[in-house]
Amino acid sequence: MFKELKDEEFSYKWVYITGFSNIKISYREIEDEIGKIQNNHKVIIQFFNSKLIASWQHLFFSVIHSLKAFKQGMNISNKLELEILLYTSAQHQIKVAIERFGVNEEIKNIAMIILGNSKEEIENSKLNISELINGTENESVLNIDGKKYESICNNFNITQLEIETTSVSSKQDDKMEALKDIILNRIAFLVFEK
Numbered sequence: 001m002f003k004e005l006k007d008e009e010f011s012y013k014w015v016y017i018t019g020f021s022n023i024k025i026s027y028r029e030i031e032d033e034i035g036k037i038q039n040n041h042k043v044i045i046q047f048f049n050s051k052l053i054a055s056w057q058h059l060f061f062s063v064i065h066s067l068k069a070f071k072q073g074m075n076i077s078n079k080l081e082l083e084i085l086l087y088t089s090a091q092h093q094i095k096v097a098i099e100r101f102g103v104n105e106e107i108k109n110i111a112m113i114i115l116g117n118s119k120e121e122i123e124n125s126k127l128n129i130s131e132l133i134n135g136t137e138n139e140s141v142l143n144i145d146g147k148k149y150e151s152i153c154n155n156f157n158i159t160q161l162e163i164e165t166t167s168v169s170s171k172q173d174d175k176m177e178a179l180k181d182i183i184l185n186r187i188a189f190l191v192f193e194k
Contacts, residue, residue: 001016001017001018001056001139002014002015002016002119002122003015003016003017003060005063005064005067005115007067007068007071009071010067010071011067011070012044012067012115012116012117013116013117013118014115014116014117014118014119014122015060015063015113015114015115016113016114016116016122016123016126017056017059017060017111017112017113017139017142018111018112018126018137018138018139018142019050019053019109019110019111019112019137019138019139019140019141019142020109020110020112020130020133020135020136020137020138020141021108021109021135021136021138021140021141022108022109022134022135022136023103023107023108023109023110023133023134023135024133024134024135025132025133025134026104026105027047027102027103027104027105028105030132030133033132034129034132037125037128037129037132038125041116041121041122041124041125041128042116042117042118042121043114043115043116043121043122043125044080044081044084044113044114044115044116045081045112045113045114045115045125045129046081046084046085046112046113047102047103047110047111047112048085048088048101048102048103048110048111048112048113049100049101049102049103049107049110049111050107050109050110050111050141050142051107051109051148051151052089052100052101052148052151052152052155053088053111053141053142054144054152054179054180054183055142055143055144055180056139056142057180057184058088058142058180058183058184058187059084059088059111059113059142061087061184061187061188062084062087062088062187063084063087063113063115065087065187065188065190065191066080066083066084066086066087067080068191069083069087069191070083074191076092076094077094080115082094082097084113085097085098085101085102086190087187087190088101088187089101090156090183090186090187090190091190092190100155109138109141110133110135110141111141111142112129114126114129144176144179144180146172149175149176149179152179152183153179156182156183156186158179158182158183162182163175163178163179163182164178166178166181166182
């Protein structure tokens with residue numbers, strides 16, 4: 001899905017957020033090709049382990065806060081892709097962010113963002129990536145299910161008490177929404193934890 005980045009001071013105008021399932025190649029094997037795609041289309045591409053992504057909003061707000069951090073000189077990393085990974089993980093340690101949210105040979109479902117100034121260049125990048133990774137575009141890997149809910153809670157150290165306090169009811173859908181809200185708050189407060 002395309003989302004417009006409306007702040008005129010951001011260095012990019014659009015972000016494309018999606019997921020892929022049934023990936024059949026390792027990232028290390030295609031790393032150079034991804035770099036070429038980024039250079040050819042003037043985009044930024046970042047992949048994530050989808051099992052810890054709470055929603056498309058999780059990625060979108062990580063992008064927004066990363067761009068703001070760069071704009072304000074508050075960035076942790078000198079590379080925007082890594083900054084987005086840090087905000088997505090809601091913590092400052094690059095090594096930990098890569099271990100938890102990065103992709104490796106064992107991961108078959110990934111989330112992906114592409115930042116750019118042209119929808120056409122982003123779309124062309126996405127097509128190149130789709131061919132390269134031999135996966136099926138599948139935004140449903142961004143959604144929370146029961147198994148993912150537990151993994152996300154464990155990764156972000158979110159307690160059931162925190163969820164119950166934030167949730168409007170004890171229904172599972174409301175708890176999942178509360179979980180997303182808690183993560184978005186942690187992303188927003190990351191800048192203050194320096």
